[in-house]
Amino acid sequence: MTTPLGEVLDSRRAAEFHKAARALLKEPLLLAHGPYADEFRLVRRHAGDLRDWFDRNTGWPLRVDAEAARLGRTPGTLTDATHPAREASRARAPFTRRRYVLLCLALAALERGEAQIALGRLAEQVVLDAADPQLAAAGIEFTLERREERLDLAAVVRLLMRYGVLRRVAGDEEAYVSGAGDVLYDVQRRVLAGLLAARQGPSLIGADSFEDRLSELTAESALDSDDLRFRAIRQRLTRRLLDDPVLYYEELTDEELAYLTRQRAFITARITELTGLVAEVRAEGIAMVDPLDDLTDVRMPEQGTHGHVTLLLAEHLASADGVVGRAELEERVRKLAVEHGGFWSKSAKQPGAEGELVDQALAKLTALGLVTAVPGGVVPLPALARYAVGETVVQEPGVPRPRTPERKA
Numbered sequence: 001m002t003t004p005l006g007e008v009l010d011s012r013r014a015a016e017f018h019k020a021a022r023a024l025l026k027e028p029l030l031l032a033h034g035p036y037a038d039e040f041r042l043v044r045r046h047a048g049d050l051r052d053w054f055d056r057n058t059g060w061p062l063r064v065d066a067e068a069a070r071l072g073r074t075p076g077t078l079t080d081a082t083h084p085a086r087e088a089s090r091a092r093a094p095f096t097r098r099r100y101v102l103l104c105l106a107l108a109a110l111e112r113g114e115a116q117i118a119l120g121r122l123a124e125q126v127v128l129d130a131a132d133p134q135l136a137a138a139g140i141e142f143t144l145e146r147r148e149e150r151l152d153l154a155a156v157v158r159l160l161m162r163y164g165v166l167r168r169v170a171g172d173e174e175a176y177v178s179g180a181g182d183v184l185y186d187v188q189r190r191v192l193a194g195l196l197a198a199r200q201g202p203s204l205i206g207a208d209s210f211e212d213r214l215s216e217l218t219a220e221s222a223l224d225s226d227d228l229r230f231r232a233i234r235q236r237l238t239r240r241l242l243d244d245p246v247l248y249y250e251e252l253t254d255e256e257l258a259y260l261t262r263q264r265a266f267i268t269a270r271i272t273e274l275t276g277l278v279a280e281v282r283a284e285g286i287a288m289v290d291p292l293d294d295l296t297d298v299r300m301p302e303q304g305t306h307g308h309v310t311l312l313l314a315e316h317l318a319s320a321d322g323v324v325g326r327a328e329l330e331e332r333v334r335k336l337a338v339e340h341g342g343f344w345s346k347s348a349k350q351p352g353a354e355g356e357l358v359d360q361a362l363a364k365l366t367a368l369g370l371v372t373a374v375p376g377g378v379v380p381l382p383a384l385a386r387y388a389v390g391e392t393v394v395q396e397p398g399v400p401r402p403r404t405p406e407r408k409a
Contacts, residue, residue, distance in 0.1 A: 020046045021053070021274045024062070025242065026295055028071040031164040031191070043069040057270060058242065059220070059235040063194055068164065070194040076236075076243035077251075078214055082367035083297060087155050088162040095155075101140050103156045105129045107195065110165070110187055119176045119183040123153060150177045157185075164191045233259045234267065241271055241288050245298075245369035246383045248285040284382040298367045305344040310361040311387070312336050317371060317380045318388035325377040329362075330354040 023030060023039035030040040043050060047064040054060045054071065061072040075083075084094040085103070095103070109125035110117065123144045130142040144150055154173040160166045166185040175181030196202075198217045205216045223229045233256055240247050249257055260267070268279035268286070275295070277288035290296065301311045316332055317324055333354040341349045348357060362378060365371045370384040 016042050017046050017049060018274070018276060020050060022276070022295060024050065024054075024069065024071045025073075025275065028073040028197075029163055029191070029195070030069040032067050034164065040069055053274060057235065057238045059232075059239070060197075065190065067188070068191050068194065070191075070197075072197040073243075074197055074218060074239070076240035078218060080244070082363070085159060088158040089155075093155075095159075096152075098140070099152050099155055101130075101135070102126065102142065102152055103159070105142075106153070106156050106160070107165075107192070110160075110192055113187060115187055115189070116169070117185055117187055119153070119157060119171070119173065119185070122157075123150075126153065147177060150179075157183075161185075163195065164188055165195060230259065234263065238267055238271065241267065241286065242275075242277075245367070246285050246287045246381075248369075248382070250284070282382070287383065298364055300364060300368060305348045306357065306360050308340065308343065309333060309336065309348070309357045310364050312340070313358070313361045314365060314370065314384060314387040317365070317378070318384045318386075320380055323374055323377045323379055326358065328377070329358045333357050 020039065020042040023036065024043060027036055027039070030036045030043055032040050044064055047062065047069070051062040051064075054062050058073075060074065063070045063072070085100070086092045086094050105126045106122060108129060109122055113122075113125070127142055127144055130140065135141075142149055144153060154177050157166060157173060161168060165188055167188065169184040169186055171181055171183030173183055176183055199219060200217055202217065205213050207213045207216050220232060223232055237247070237252075237256060237260055249260075252260065264281070264286070268281075268288070271277055271288060272279065275288075275290075276292065277290050277295070280287045280289050293299065300314070301307055313329060313332065316329075337344065337349050337354070347353060362371065362373070365378075365384070366373060368383075369381060370387075371378040371380055
């Protein structure tokens with residue numbers, strides 16, 4: 001018996017819509033040319049339905065034109081600093097505070113500039129803007145005379161090339177860093193114009209402290225009716241379920257928790273329908289788990305020495321009660337090196353390597369919502385129980401503490 005053509009077409013459209021949505025969640029800025037050109041075409045084909053879904057359920061705007069598709073995705077938790085911008089290189093080093101400032105100054109200079117710009121000219125504009133008294137008062141200074149500062153600017157430029165804001169025409173960043181040459185770029189102005197994901201323009205913000213400025217940058221419109229308030233709550237919860245590894249009930253306000261208790265099945269079903277993520281509901285919270293495991297920037301378990309160490313420390317921490325000190329974790333790694341060192345890299349078995357191994361493991365576990373740092377060490381969070389030895393039991397909110405879910409991808 002053959003399947004009716006209408007059902008085949010409906011199924012194909014649903015599959016395309018699903019793939020387009022996942023592409024936007026994985027790469028919120030898709031370009032018409034480049035490694036995600038196929039995904040961009042899918043997004044453009046389904047732009048209307050995607051725009052409606054994200055606007056209704058998350059409040060994230062979606063802008064699509066002939067050159068790029070930009071989902072104005074903002075973090076579910078604004079205070080989470082565990083997913084920084086990273087170098088567009090094999091090292092994938094996280095951006096420092098200095099590089100973030102350089103990134104903002106470079107964007108401002110590019111916005112004022114022409115359709116083409118040389119890296120040396122961009123550097124001159126950055127130095128001029130960095131002379132602002134407020135930056136100096138904050139301890140920020142750039143002369144770009146030192147190699148380290150030029151390396152920072154080169155890292156910023158490579159990130160902008162990855163985003164499609166810049167396209168290299170001639171030259172090489174290494175030549176600029178060494179002082180032996182310059183680089184010429186085309187500026188993709190339409191991509192540049194859509195790069196900022198904020199509800200308020202930074203120049204319109206008058207607050208002084210970082211927390212207040214961040215709050216104004218992401219502030220929503222006044223909510224003067226119950227329908228608008230409930231919609232805002234639904235959007236905040238959906239953003240967190242899509243963006244955070246685990247949504248813990250204790251992090252919610254009373255109003256948010258009451259709404260989630262009533263509407264949990266509806267909210268999680270809408271997310272599953274769009275993305276294929278599957279809800280794991282536990283006594284302490286909810287995680288949206290990705291069966292395909294490609295909607296995440298932090299994976300666990302992971303191959304290699306660092307991935308093995310992280311998993312072994314997770315098992316150790318899952319059975320801990322209360323604060324676990326740094327010294328205890330480093331001692332644990334030394335013992336693990338004796339037991340498992342035959343499978344580890346040579347550098348990981350060197351004396352003193354345990355410090356770096358613990359740093360990398362804790363960074364990953366923190367990013368996944370599995371531990372939290374406190375004075376004197378770390379405290380395991382409920383979701384870490386997924387990595388403990390023993391059975392995992394699913395329970396509903398209000399039931400005594402069970403073992404809890406791993407991260408959402």
